[in-house]
Amino acid sequence: xxxxxxxxxxxxxxxxxxxxxxxxxxxxxxxxxxxxxxxxxxxxxxxxxxxxxxxxxxxxxxxxxxxxxxxxxxxxxxxxxxxxxxxxxxxxxxxxxxxxxxxxxxxxxxxxxxxxxxxxxxxxxxxxxxxxxxxxxxxxxxxxxxxxxxxxxxxxxxxxxxxxxxxxxxxxxxxxxxxxxxxxxxxxxxxxxxxxxxxxxxxxxxxxxxxxxxxxxxxxxxxxxxxxxxxxxxxxxxxxxxxxxxxxxxxxxxxxxxxxxxxxxxxxxxxxxxxxxxxxxxxxxxxxxxxxxxxxxxxxxxxxxxxxxxxxxxxxxxxxxxxxxxxxxxxxxxxxxxxxxxxxxxxxx
Amino acid sequence: xxxxxxxxxxxxxxxxxxxxxxxxxxxxxxxxxxxxxxxxxxxxxxxxxxxxxxxxxxxxxxxxxxxxxxxxxxxxxxxxxxxxxxxxxxxxxxxxxxxxxxxxxxxxxxxxxxxxxxxxxxxxxxxxxxxxxxxxxxxxxxxxxxxxxxxxxxxxxxxxxxxxxxxxxxxxxxxxxxxxxxxxxxxxxxxxxxxxxxxxxxxxxxxxxxxxxxxxxxxxxxxxxxxxxxxxxxxxxxxxxxxxxxxxxxxxxxxxxxxxxxxxxxxxxxxxxxxxxxxxxxxxxxxxxxxxxxxxxxxxxxxxxxxxxxxxxxxxxxxxxxxxxxxxxxxxxxxxxxxxxxxxxxxxxxxxxxxxxxx
Numbered sequence: 191x192x193x194x195x196x197x198x199x200x201x202x203x204x205x206x207x208x209x210x211x212x213x214x215x216x217x218x219x220x221x222x223x224x225x226x227x228x229x230x231x232x233x234x235x236x237x238x239x240x241x242x243x244x245x246x247x248x249x250x251x252x253x254x255x256x257x258x259x260x261x262x263x264x265x266x267x268x269x270x271x272x273x274x275x276x277x278x279x280x281x282x283x284x285x286x287x288x289x290x291x292x293x294x295x296x297x298x299x300x301x302x303x304x305x306x307x308x309x310x311x312x313x314x315x316x317x318x319x320x321x322x323x324x325x326x327x328x329x330x331x332x333x334x335x336x337x338x339x340x341x342x343x344x345x346x347x348x349x350x351x352x353x354x355x356x357x358x359x360x361x362x363x364x365x366x367x368x369x370x371x372x373x374x375x376x377x378x379x380x381x382x383x384x385x386x387x388x389x390x391x392x393x394x395x396x397x398x399x400x401x402x403x404x405x406x407x408x409x410x411x412x413x414x415x416x417x418x419x420x421x422x423x424x425x426x427x428x429x430x431x432x433x434x435x436x437x438x439x440x441x442x443x444x445x446x447x448x449x450x451x452x453x454x455x456x457x458x459x460x461x462x463x464x465x466x467x468x469x470x471x472x473x474x475x476x477x478x479x480x481x482x483x484x485x486x487x488x489x490x491x492x493x494x495x496x497x498x499x500x501x502x503x504x505x506x507x508x509x510x511x512x513x514x515x516x517x518x519x520x521x522x523x524x525x526x527x528x529x530x531x532x533x534x535x536x537x538x539x
Numbered sequence: 540x541x542x543x544x545x546x547x548x549x550x551x552x553x554x555x556x557x558x559x560x561x562x563x564x565x566x567x568x569x570x571x572x573x574x575x576x577x578x579x580x581x582x583x584x585x586x587x588x589x590x591x592x593x594x595x596x597x598x599x600x601x602x603x604x605x606x607x608x609x610x611x612x613x614x615x616x617x618x619x620x621x622x623x624x625x626x627x628x629x630x631x632x633x634x635x636x637x638x639x640x641x642x643x644x645x646x647x648x649x650x651x652x653x654x655x656x657x658x659x660x661x662x663x664x665x666x667x668x669x670x671x672x673x674x675x676x677x678x679x680x681x682x683x684x685x686x687x688x689x690x691x692x693x694x695x696x697x698x699x700x701x702x703x704x705x706x707x708x709x710x711x712x713x714x715x716x717x718x719x720x721x722x723x724x725x726x727x728x729x730x731x732x733x734x735x736x737x738x739x740x741x742x743x744x745x746x747x748x749x750x751x752x753x754x755x756x757x758x759x760x761x762x763x764x765x766x767x768x769x770x771x772x773x774x775x776x777x778x779x780x781x782x783x784x785x786x787x788x789x790x791x792x793x794x795x796x797x798x799x800x801x802x803x804x805x806x807x808x809x810x811x812x813x814x815x816x817x818x819x820x821x822x823x824x825x826x827x828x829x830x831x832x833x834x835x836x837x838x839x840x841x842x843x844x845x846x847x848x849x850x851x852x853x854x855x856x857x858x859x860x861x862x863x864x865x866x867x868x869x870x871x872x873x874x875x876x877x878x879x880x881x882x883x884x885x886x887x888x889x890x891x892x893x894x895x896x897x898x
Contacts, residue, residue: 254801258698259705265695266712269769273715275737276727288735334582341579348573353580360591364830364881366857366874370601371594373861374609406590409583439575468720470833475861487722491836503730510723521718529714532774533781 276514280304280507287503303508311509315482316489323403323473323485324466330408331462332455338414340443343421344429354418357411373475376402393476399483402476407466413458416534420454421447457531460524464517486513602871610864621872630665632656638663669873672843673851679760680852681828684767689820691768692775697809699776700783710780717773725837728766732838754844763850766838767831775820782816783809814896822888829881830854853877 206214215221279287280303282296307313341347342354376392383389383398392398424447432442448455466485473485490513521528577584601607605618620637623629628640630652638654643663646653653660699709716724731738732749739747748754749762790812794804810817832854835842842859843849851859853873860870 255702258702262695262698262702262709265691266709269712269716269772272724272727272731272769275731279730287730288733290735292737292740334586337579338583341576345576345579347576350576353584357583357587360587362826362881362885363591363595364826364854364874364878366830366854367598367878368591368594370857370861370867370871370874371597372590374597374867375589375594377609378612405586409586409590411587414583464718468722470722470836471858475858487720490720490726491722491840501733503733506726507730510726513720513723517718517720518715521715525711528718529777532717533777 273514276507276510279503280511282504284502284504300504303504304512306505307508307512310505311489312482313486313489313509313512316484316486319400319483320467320485323400324463327404327407327466328459328462330404331410331413332459334409335413335417335458336443336448336455339417339421340439340447342414342418343424344443344447345439358415361411369472369475372406372472376406376476396480396483399476399480403473403485406472410458410462413462416458416531417451417454419534420451424450453527454531456524457527457534460520460527461531464520464528467513467517598871599875601868602875604868606865607868608864609867614868621868622876624666624869625669625873625876627665627667627670630663632661632663634661640665666869668848668851669853669856672847672849673853673856673873676760676850677829677831677852680764680767680831681825683764684771685821685824685828687764688768688771688775688824689817692772692779692820693810693813693817695772696776696779696783697805699780710776713776714773716770717777719770721770721833722837724770725766725834726840728762728769728838729840732762750839750844752844752846756844756849759839759844759850763834763838767828767834770834771824771827775824778816778820779813782813786812814892818888818892818896822885825884825888826881829877829884832858 278294278296281299281301282293283298283300286293286297342350378391381389381392381395381398381401383395386395389395389398392402428446429442432446437445468487469485470487470491474488477483477485477488490509601609602621603617603619604614605616605620607614620629623639624637630638630640630643632638632654636656640652643652643654645651646660649662652663652665654663695713699706699713702709729750730736733739734746734748734751738749739745747758749758786809790808791804794808799807831852835850835852835855839850842851842855848856854877857870857874857877860866860873
């Protein structure tokens with residue numbers, strides 16, 4: 191006979207078995223009164239039931255999205271406020287700008303600050319200089335970048351990896367290391383000046399100063415890296431097909447690869463142009479003593495630093511707007527290219 | 540694991556894999572491309588040689604030249620004096636003779652360092668700009684703005700990632716500061732921080748001088764850091780957001796199954812998954828903030844408040860050294876020291892990241 195410990199203990203203490211208990215319960219009048227058809231199953235998680243939990247989750251989600259949106263809104267206000275203040279300050283007169291009670295909208299909208307900027311600050315010349323320098327250095331950069339990226343992506347030669355690594359390593363070196371010697375170089379390098387003959391140093395004549403602002407910036411290792419990545423994605427089959435068609439490397443590069451990499455090239459073009467528009471240090475050094483050759487940023491900082499007494503913030507801000515608006519327009523029209531070009535750096539490297 | 544690293548690591552990985560990985564040879568590749576390839580590379584190599592490689596070597600040489608004058612290209616031999624001058628271990632007396640600090644004594648009565656030149660005691664002047672202003676300022680800028688801007692950018696991008704409505708609009712707004720001119724916006728911040736400006740008005744600070752000529756160093760540094768963080772956010776947000784969008788949803792589902800809270804999920808899923816980007820941003824922004832210059836020019840407009848050079852950064856000092864032909868080698872010495880500092884910091888970050896970054 192099998193030994194049953196439960197039965198033994200129950201019998202020992204005269205306890206009722208489970209079945210007996212159930213039968214007793216079912217026989218009770220309270221049990222008879224329960225209407226089973228109206229019962230619902232309740233699943234409890236913690237102390238809340240499912241409906242409460244769903245509600246709590248929903249409330250939580252609403253609260254967290256309110257917090258998220260208000261945080262983002264708050265940060266956007268911080269981000270955008272300087273722009274707003276720049277615009278309205280440019281439309282105020284000096285007394286209103288420095289009044290003890292600040293106004294969030296100009297009492298009288300004053301356009302004369304802009305006229306003053308055009309009269310005192312040689313904006314048109316500076317913009318012309320900047321565009322000239324920007325476009326020529328951008329086109330030069332594009333050409334050298336396309337050629338080098340093609341060599342690194344498609345051609346094979348001894349020491350390719352080593353040279354590419356050396357190029358990438360230069361990106362880690364602060365440009366200030368180079369500026370010192372480059373300044374001496376352009377101040378010393380010979381140049382053929384028409385009508386004058388061979389001159390020593392690039393800092394004496396208009397065209398040589400422009401050359402000094404442009405030529406050192408015809409290479410950008412970062413863009414070579416960017417374009418090489420793009421070129422590498424172009425399938426090998428296309429290259430082989432072009433070879434079968436009797437195309438040379440040169441033709442393949444300009445007829446197939448460049449059109450395919452056009453979005454990247456546009457990104458590079460715009461970013462480089464923006465870089466030229468914003469460049470400050472090098473043009474400042476090179477154009478010292480030649481005010482008419484300055485670029486916008488240099489003109490911007492120096493034009494109002496000599497005013498004695500009260501700073502003319504209204505005029506300053508009007509000039510600042512004239513420098514900022516072209517960039518913002520470029521951003522509005524080419525947002526996709528700019529953000530892609532900038533963003534790619536982080537994703538792939 | 541290796542495949543993931545290749546995909547996400549980018550050029551940082553390139554260095555690591557350089558000597559391990561064998562480049563896939565394309566079908567066409569052959570030695571016949573050899574001279575043609577060099578032709579394609581010629582413009583880049585020539586320009587880089589003239590404007591990058593040669594300057595690099597030359598700057599190092601200049602840093603060690605004695606009495607170098609770039610207009611005449613004349614020097615009188617090699618020396619460490621430029622470095623000693625930058626580090627205030629060497630100074631000059633009134634007749635421009637170089638005197639080492641270990642030959643000087645501090646004279647409390649004169650309130651200056653003096654040197655016995657054999658016949659009399661002469662005052663010695665040290666160039667304290669780098670040790671007193673440039674180096675501390677650069678360090679403050681770096682260690683305040685880099686961590687703060689990374690944390691704020693992470694917060695914003697996580698918030699941006701979690702929302703659906705208006706995401707594109709917010710994304711665009713947060714990118715706008717990137718497409719501005721550092722000097723121009725610096726001037727706008729100068730207006731905001733003006734003693735009669737809007738910030739004093741909003742916060743009821745009366746006419747507190749933040750950046751004017753009478754301002755203290757601390758308040759000017761505060762304004763500068765605020766501006767630098769504002770200007771540094773967009774790039775970081777862009778990088779973090781696109782990295783967030785690339786994180787596999789599985790990890791978040793797994794975290795949800797484990798009942799991990801929002802903060803826990805952020806610390807244990809989001810941050811580790813973003814670690815390659817955080818490392819990249821850390822390295823680039825460390826390097827960037829060590830080279831801060833145009834923001835000072837834009838915001839302050841000069842090297843400091845109250846007629847001193849108290850807002851100098853190392854790069855500002857280097858550029859100021861270019862103004863006179865004889866101070867160039869001192870600038871080169873400072874630039875070289877900056878380069879070494881940057882290299883050390885980058886190496887430290889790589890070392891730390893070995894343990895912390897998950898590719």
